[in-house]
Amino acid sequence: MTDIYMLTWNWLSGSPLVAAATEAATESTTEEGSLILAGVLLSLVIIYFASQLGGEICSRINLPPVLGQLLGGVLIGISAFRLLVFPEGGSLASDSLIVSLLETTAGLSVESAPSVFAAQSEVISLLSELGVIILLFEIGLESDLKELIRVGPIAAVVAVVGVVTPFVAGTAGLVYIFNTPVIPAIFAGAALTATSIGITAKVLAEIGQLSSEEGQIIIGAAVLDDILGIVVLAVVASLVKTGEIQISNIVYLVISAAVFLIGSILLGRWISPLLIGLVNEMKTRGELLLTSLVFAFSLSYIATAIHLEGILGAFAAGLILAETEKRKELEEQVIPLADFFVPIFFVCVGARTDLSVLNPAVASNREGLIIAAFLIVVAVLGKVVTGFTVFGNPELNKLAIGVGMIPRGEVGLVFAGVGSASGALSEATDAAIIVMVISTTFIAPPLLRIVFKEKETIAQPVDKVQD
Template sequence: MDHHHLLHYLSLLVVMLAGAKIGGALLQRIGQPAVLGELLVGVILGASLLGWVQADDEIVTLFKELGVIILLFEIGLETDLKKLLQVGGVSTAVALAGVAFPFALGYGVTRALGHSDIVSIFTGAALTATSVGITARVLSDLGRLQDPEGQVILGAAIIDDVIGLVILAVVSGVASGPGFSPLLAAKTAGIAFGFLAVTLLVGRWLVPLVAKLLAKVTLPGTPTILAIIIALGLAWLADRAGSALIIGAFAAGLLLRELPQHEQIEKGVASLGHFFVPIFFVAVGAAVDVRAFNPLDPAARPTLLLGGLLVVVAIIGKFAAGFVPFWFRGNKYVVGVGMVPRGEVGLIFAQKGLDFGAFTAPMFSAVALMVMVTTFIAPPLLKLLLRPLPKQKSDTQGIEDLVVGPEQKASTAAKGEA
């Protein structure tokens, strides 16, 4: 890389990071998650408006992939498998319905509009996601994390993400293969689940060894660096095994959560994520073609139609899932609305569809529109349905760092004390 290109990418990083922070802060001021601000800044900086950020640039793509690996690693570190197994039948029922309903509706709508099987499958898969981070942030702000509804939502959202990652691994495998077949889908799902199972089983003897190693090495930052090495290594192994990079990163998070130093690792990885994760969201936003949303352009109308229909079925599918556990006596409206936001997880699905060539730019824009709208509407609806209560300390509160960051929480707390 010559000096001119180096200066170009340095200035590009300055613009992307500064824009992400400014956009995130502005959106938070109006009660929306910071991730939406980062996404909208990407749309502004992207090729269809200012043209400063090219989403397919090799260096941008490298930073973007590192960002999504770190994001999934963070989610894995925040996922307590023991609690996940204890959430009971209500969360499981909501989660399974929250995957099945949106997938079927998304696939059906896309197929009815004349798109191919693989495009329809990727679209249905994108609708299965539920944003743990955004839902947790809103419930925490309202002091409702410990409510039965809050626990059901968080448990179901985490289960959705695990299932969703496996679905993503399956559809990615299908997209890179000869085409869809039940046998190939079953094989890819088996590899994804098998990789997670083997990683966790091997982790039973690996974690104590890593803990002993960390206890002997006192160099600053060693736990974080070793954790990142393991995350990148497992991401590589997952890809070599025929699964997805993000499955490996997520598995690494689940594994290292058992370390005595996991809190130190979480802080270090979160600090690293403050650099890479916003770049991922800005780059995803840059891939959105706003010209596809121009109602005056006849060529844009199919994208607007699909995007609008996806918004409708995305909301209906998740909202209906909240009513599946008929034996649950809590507020099913709250559970249904809490499952609606797709957030960062939906964007990962959309980006992978673009990476594998399943989505064209207009198709990607339609799915991104669905992600943005569902993420925008859920927080205010939850605030309407739930009366704020004093916040309670919760083991799931750390999930907020995935979206808002510890320094922003500290700022919010300082304002509250004032």
């Protein structure tokens, strides 16, 4: 019987019809590949244009450029011109103006449009994820490990208070004031715990406060917030799926996070002299940058493999390499790389933000807007209060520490996305979480700049008196 199958296959494989069909399929695949590349290139043109335009405008009116990148993303995203939309947000190929441009100018067929749209969106999403990894690696390089260790206990207090306060206040308020079912209320409360380290760190770097004591406390607390946020998300997701909390899963996440961070830093301090010695012996171009990226991506992979966030691995790698003699040289070499990848991340965060949920003319949005107003108050106050838990240093800008913890950014959107996908959230609650994320993401950068300026203004008369 096998011989018959083999003879039949040999005859078919030599058939002109089969050969023609195979050739056509190959050509179709090749054509789709070139169109995907065209879509990605067009997306990058639009992303960089929006990033530069928004950043330049904000810079000229004394606002953080990162805010302009976010606003640029909103304009080209689902809320406005729909140039850059993503299928995970419910958009179709027909909703994307980039796909329409490809159909008009590059001969993209209607049949191939959905697959090209999905692939192009996936590539941009991956570049965006690389952007936040590069950003956290750069932030790690600019941070001081010894200073982070010194402010570690303070950062831990800020992080814990910043997670517990909004979670308890948000969940209790939704249950007892708005009569929201317990599981959706817990999910919304969990979304309030997040802090977007990427957005805060970028603003701190732009205003020259990243290496300040307040900046180091904010960064340390935001890193811990990420870890606690992962644990909270895992617990809530488990609650939604099974109706019960799996203690073993919580214990695993906590232990793996602690072991990873402490272990990577200790091991990295032992490995880093070997890496630098290897770099010094190399004669090829890009030896320092590429070796450092291998190290950073390896730690990010390990973090992802044990179900943590890849950004934690990149941040740890930056901290470790910041203690080497190559720190300044590496910082300079990373800047062009960050300039390429990081804007993609911030523009994509803005592009995914759907401002239609803010329209009160739509009846279904009104309940969500009322809940959103409550969540915004809890989100802001729940983080601002964290700065005032710091005792023993009256010179610290406590308000700045609290404000630095406000933005939820992409982290909050992850919570909203998981909650929506699980079916745990009603449309009103889902819309409310999105509005809260939008609001905290956009108000934090200008507020952060204001509170740090107030500190400088207060300090000036003291300096003059001393002179």
